[in-house]
Amino acid sequence: MKITRQKVAQKLIDYLDHRIALTELVDWAESAMMEADFEEQDFEILRDIVSRLGLADVRAFGMTWEDYEDFLSRLGYRVSITVLETPVMA
Numbered sequence: 001m002k003i004t005r006q007k008v009a010q011k012l013i014d015y016l017d018h019r020i021a022l023t024e025l026v027d028w029a030e031s032a033m034m035e036a037d038f039e040e041q042d043f044e045i046l047r048d049i050v051s052r053l054g055l056a057d058v059r060a061f062g063m064t065w066e067d068y069e070d071f072l073s074r075l076g077y078r079v080s081i082t083v084l085e086t087p088v089m090a
Contacts, residue, residue: 003038003046009075029053045074
């Protein structure tokens with residue numbers, strides 16, 4: 001499986017949108033690093049981001065919102081947040 005900007009961005013988006021858990025993101029990143037089939041034109045960026053994601057579950061290497069925002073920016077995406085109010089159950 002070729003690792004592209006789009007695939008890495010989609011994994012980040014899926015995680016930030018709670019469609020996958022942190023453990024799934026980390027497992028995917030670790031597998032991607034083992035396969036090391038990164039798109040050649042973006043090799044440095046992809047390798048850097050995926051290697052950091054592979055450590056996201058280690059407390060000492062924990063990620064911040066700004067880290068994820070920076071990753072997506074480096075991949076050519078802009079993050080926009082929508083906050084919705086949910087009814088409070090009594």
